[in-house]
Amino acid sequence: MKALTTKRTMSEHNFQWFTLLLVGIVLTFVGVWTLASPTESYLNLSVAFGFSILAAGVLEMVFSLMFRKRVLTWKWNLAFGGIDLFVGSYLALYPSVTMLLIPYVIGFWMLVRSFLAIGSAIDMRSQKGLRWRLILYTGIITTLLSLTVLSHPIIGRVGIISYIGLSFVAFGIYHIYLSLIVKNWKRNT
Structure with missing residues (x-):
């Protein structure tokens, strides 16, 4: 029975860090895509952003619920995942207003x-033992970009889209880095 419990815990742990990694990859991809094609129409970008934020919200909510016993701020992560779900749904459903x-x-x-x-x-x-400075710097840089x-919302689509693309890349790096930390938690405990 103990082996089954250990196997299930390892399986849940793998899903938890992999979920963070997947969120990071999605956000980084959207950021790079945005930077590579800044002249794409606002309509396409709003729909793409909507679905990526929606997906990130769902995955973050799943992560926070699965990791609630390990992460002190899991309720905040769940709440922010809910905000992502709402914002992403709005952006995806109403692109002309968006x-x-x-x-x-x-x-x-x-x-x-x-x-x-x-x-x-x-x-x-x-x-x-946790490397927190990169996450702090990412948060500060993204605060400045946001x-x-x-x-300056009127400075032009290219400028705004570039800042948005850089922010998505920064959030992607944050999630990928955090996933590597979470992956190593099981090894260190």
């Missing part, structure tokens, strides 16, 4: 997510 609002919606979403990254870094700092998008 074309006008995308700088504000994405800028606010990036700001909220950057606060989560900073909070995660502060939480990780209290645990010995404030730039929110304060």
Whole structure:
């Protein structure tokens, strides 16, 4: 019976870190795609952003529920995953309205997510042996990028889309790095 329990725990652990890795890959891909094609129509970008944020929200909610016994801030992760689910659904379902609002919606979403990254870094700092500085720097950089998008929404599609693309890449790196930390948790415990 003990071997079955250990196997199930390892399987859940693999799913948990892999979920974070998948979120990171999706966000990084969307960021690179955005940077590579900044002149694409706002309609295509709003739909793509909507579905990627929606997927990230679902995966983050699954992660937070599965990891609730290990992560002190799992309720915050669940709440932010719910926000992602709502924002992503809105962007995907109403792309014509979103074309006008995308700088504000994405800028606010990036700001909220950057606060989560900073909070995660502060939480990780209290645990010995975890490398929290990269996550903190990612959160700070993304905060600055999101404030730039929110304060200058009229500077042009290319500028805003570039900031959004960089923020998605930063969030992707944050999730990939966090997945590697989570992957190593089982080895160290």
